[in-house]
Amino acid sequence: MTDTSLPADQAELPALTAGDALLQTGLLSDSDARKVAEHQAKTGLDFDRAAVELGLATPEDVAQARLQLQGSLALNLAPSADVTEELVVISDPAGVRAEAIRLLRTQVMSQHVAAGRRALAICGAVDGSGVTYVAANLAAALAQVGLKTLLVDANLRNPRIDGIFGIDPGGPGLTTYLALEASRPERVVYPEVLPNLSVIPAGPPVGRPQELLSGARFRLCVDILLREYDIVIFDTPASNESADALTIAGLVGYALIVARRDKAYINDIQSLSEQLGAARAIIIGSVLNEFE
Incomplete structure (x- = not known):
């Protein structure tokens, strides 16, 4: 079985249930997001951890993104259209x-x-x-x-x-x-x-x-x-x-x-x-x- 745990220097990544704060806050470019998604599909890691493993973000970047989401979750998730709660x-x-x-x-x-x-x-x-x-x-x-x-x-x-x-x-x-x-x-x-x-x-x-x-x-x-x-x-x-x-x-x-x-x-x-x-x-x- 493949070991998908993070290296010791990345183990302190703060918990986030959604696992894609970097994506939701727009801190990665479209091309980097695509690379992370491909790595995520191969490893089963959540988006944030996959980005860190690829070296496209640091644990500090993730922590900052997650704090931003916690402070303004409704703003970041609000769609341009009136989507229903079914989404x-x-x-x-x-x-x-x-x-x-x-x-x-x-x-x-x-x-x-x-x-x-x-x-x-x-x-x-x-x-x-x-x-x-x-x-x-x-x-x-x-x-x-x-x-x-x-x-x-x-x-x-x-x-x-x-x-x-x-x-x-x-x-x-x-x-x-x-x-x-x-x-x-x-x-x-x-x-x-x-x-x-x-x-x-x-x-x-x-x-x-x-x-x-x-x-x-x-x-x-x-x-x-x-x-x-x-x-x-x-x-x-x-x-x-x-x-x-x-x-x-x-x-x-x-x-x-x-x-x-x-x-x-x-x-x-x-x-x-x-x-x-x-x-x-x-x-x-x-x-x-x-x-x-």
Whole structure:
């Protein structure tokens, strides 16, 4: 087992539950933050300790950043948009739910992003699994470590991403582009809703979402977006209600399954796994959601 403890001269690093004060206070450049995130994914260290181990910060830098956060936590964490408390990596960064999301982030970065993969569909077998919760928080967490991240609400039947990020539900979104009302997918991107995080909401309701998601225009949209961002996260509807999630996951190539205790049976998850395999989507892992 790899020893991830700090050397003796770094052992006095003060405790911080969030573990990324250097990032939250902006004391590292974007390029340095990316190096730290890569080292973090390899070692499992929290962000601050990874930065110290790389020599990009000192324990004194970390202590100063943490004191700054303690003195003005609300100011440093306040987003530019009216995000809801459901975005726990922002609303409750020191809580157990945010820590679980950061652990998921580390695994996704080491097993997915580090392999050069740029897309991930978040899928659930039944409604209420917490797919949107995981998609939104994972996207925000990836953005927090410097990855240029895009979150796409591809749940055109029951969209919620707009509500989480304070985006006008009547404004343009994915359906605007798919219904030929916008010439390019970039026209419906809400840039930098949080630092490094952009969002494409679902857009106005449409009567034929499966046809739109199965069409060439959506394939072109995905191709364009994957060239523009380090990682693109797709929120999808429950697979037992429509084939949309399978269509999306099959197109982007990779899926993360979310299940929630007392919401889905094992058979539901097994069926979804088989369906994703048939759609030629590689399942990179699964999440048992006990929080949302």
